[in-house]
Amino acid sequence: MSTRETWFEDNRANWDDRAALHEASGYGIEELVTDPAHLSPEVAQDRDRIGDLTGLDVIHLQCHLGIDTVSLSRLGTRRVVGVDLSPESLRRARPIADRAGADIEYVEANVYDARAAVGGSFDFVYTSLGVLCWLPDVAEWAGVIASLLRPGGRFLIRDDHPMLMTIGEDVSDGLRIEQPYFERHEPLTWDEVGSYVETPQDAPEFTHGVNHQWSHSIGEILTAVLGAGLVLDSFEETPYSAWTPWPDLMVREGERHRLREDPDRLAMQFVLTAHRPG
Numbered sequence: 289m290s291t292r293e294t295w296f297e298d299n300r301a302n303w304d305d306r307a308a309l310h311e312a313s314g315y316g317i318e319e320l321v322t323d324p325a326h327l328s329p330e331v332a333q334d335r336d337r338i339g340d341l342t343g344l345d346v347i348h349l350q351c352h353l354g355i356d357t358v359s360l361s362r363l364g365t366r367r368v369v370g371v372d373l374s375p376e377s378l379r380r381a382r383p384i385a386d387r388a389g390a391d392i393e394y395v396e397a398n399v400y401d402a403r404a405a406v407g408g409s410f411d412f413v414y415t416s417l418g419v420l421c422w423l424p425d426v427a428e429w430a431g432v433i434a435s436l437l438r439p440g441g442r443f444l445i446r447d448d449h450p451m452l453m454t455i456g457e458d459v460s461d462g463l464r465i466e467q468p469y470f471e472r473h474e475p476l477t478w479d480e481v482g483s484y485v486e487t488p489q490d491a492p493e494f495t496h497g498v499n500h501q502w503s504h505s506i507g508e509i510l511t512a513v514l515g516a517g518l519v520l521d522s523f524e525e526t527p528y529s530a531w532t533p534w535p536d537l538m539v540r541e542g543e544r545h546r547l548r549e550d551p552d553r554l555a556m557q558f559v560l561t562a563h564r565p566g
C-alpha cells in the first residue's frame with residue numbers, strides 16, 4: 289500500500305468510528321426525520337447562495353451521515369448523489385434518508401475517485417464543513433469538482449478557514465499560531481479517540497484514533513479553483529464557526545459560535561461559489 293493509501297485507510301477507519309459516535313450524539317437526525325421541511329443549519333444558512341435547485345442534478349462530496357444531503361434534496365432536486373470515503377457513514381446515512389423520505393444515491397468513494405465512481409454530470413456540486421482538511425492536494429480536488437460539473441453548473445464550498453486550523457489546542461496563553469497554514473505534502477498526524485461532538489454516555493467503542501490532516505491556504509484554494517477552469521462568483525470569510533474549538537474563549541449566537549473578545553481577529557470559515565463556464 290502506498291503512503292497516500294495508508295493515510296486514506298487510517299482516515300476511513302477514523303471516520304467509521306466517528307460515524308457511530310455522531311449518530312449516537314444526535315447530530316440533527318431527529319429534527320430532519322420528524323420535520324419534512326427541516327433543513328440543516330449549513331444548507332439553511334446558504335439557502336440564497338445555493339439558489340434554485342428545482343429539477344437539477346446535485347452531488348454532495350464528503351456527505352458523512354447525509355444531513356446536508358437530505359436537506360439539499362428538499363430544495364426540488366431531480367437527482368442527489370452523496371459521496372463519502374467511510375462505509376460506516378453511508379451505512380448509517382441510508383436509513384436516515386429513508387426515514388426522512390429522501391431519495392438519495394449514496395456512493396462509497398474517495399473524493400479523488402468520484403468522477404470514475406459516479407455516472408453522469410451535475411448542475412450543482414456541494415461540500416461543506418470539515419472537508420478540505422482531509423484532502424492532501426487541493427489542486428487535484430478542484431480538478432475533480434470541475435470534472436463533475438456540466439457546462440454552466442455551479443459549485444459551493446463552505447469550510448473551516450485555514451487560519452483557524454493554524455491555532456494550537458492549548459489557548460491558556462492566548463491564540464497561538466502552531467500549525468502550518470500552507471499546503472504540505474506530509475500530513476499532520478493525530479492519534480486521539482473521540483470527535484467534535486459531546487461523547488454520549490453509552491458511546492460506541494472508538495478504536496481508530498490515528499488520522500491525517502492537511503492545511504490549504506486561501507491563496508492555494510483560490511488558485512486551485514481558477515486553475516481548474518472555474519469562474520469565481522463569490523468569496524467570503526466570516527468570524528463565525530459551527531463548532532467551538534476553544535469553548536472558554538467563545539460565545540454562542542444562534543447556531544454559530546464566535547470569539548468572545550475581539551472576534552474580528554480571526555476568520556473561522558470561508559464560503560466560495562463558482563461555476564463552470566457554459
Ligand SMILES: C[S@@+](CC[C@H](N)C(=O)[O-])C[C@H]1O[C@@H](n2cnc3c(N)ncnc32)[C@H](O)[C@@H]1O
Nearest residue numbers: 303350351352372373374398399416417418422
Ligand atoms: C466533517 S464530515 C463533513 C460532512 C458534514 N459537514 C457533516 O458534518 O456531516 C467529513 C467527511 O469527509 C469524509 N472524508 C474524509 N476524507 C475523504 C476522502 N478522501 N474522500 C471522501 N470522503 C472523505 C469523512 O468520511 C467524513 O464523512
